[in-house]
Amino acid sequence: MTSRFTELTIDCHxxxxxAAFWCEVLDFTVIDRREGKVEIGSWDPTVEEVLARQMPPTLQFIQVPEGRTVKNRLHLDVSPIDRSTGDEVARLLGLGAVKRDVGRGWVVMADPEGNExxxxxxLAAPGPGSSA
Incomplete structure (x- = not known):
């Protein structure tokens, strides 16, 4: 048996x-909350399900005293599923994200604590009269 990718942990203040920000971004829910830790996901993992198949990982936010000092070496990528990229960027700005840069077909943003x-x-289907 191999290991499973079950959680991605993000250090934060x-x-x-x-967790509230990312729940809104990803349509996730809180699945565990303890002192200094909140875990969110699209499903509530059980040992049996994790053993049976690879499932989407959850996100854990762990409180740490130190701040981020350098560029993230690991970051999340999100793809809108029911609106244009521009409309999604506008929605995320309204949730508290900040626009950092524009790449080749993507937009670099940061969450409320500066994580890129x-x-x-x-991934939304093109509307009538638009090109793919």
Whole structure:
């Protein structure tokens, strides 16, 4: 048996605020909350399900005293599923994200604690009269 990728952990100052932000971004829910830690996901993992198959990882936000000092070496990429990339960027700005840069077909943003993430191309079906 091999290992499973089950959680991605993000160090932060305020786990509650970041978990709330990412729940709104990803349509996740809180699945565990303890002192200094909040875990969110699209499903509530059980040992049996994790053993049976690879499932989407959860996100854990762990409170740490130190701040981020350098560029993230690991970041999340998100793709809008029901709107254009521009409309999703506008929605995320309204949730508290900050636009950092524009790449080749993606937008670099930061969450409320400055952790970078990218908004990639939309996965929504093109509307009438638009090109793919």
């Amino acid at each position: 305020d786990p509650e605020t970041l 993430f990218c908004v990639l191309r939309t």
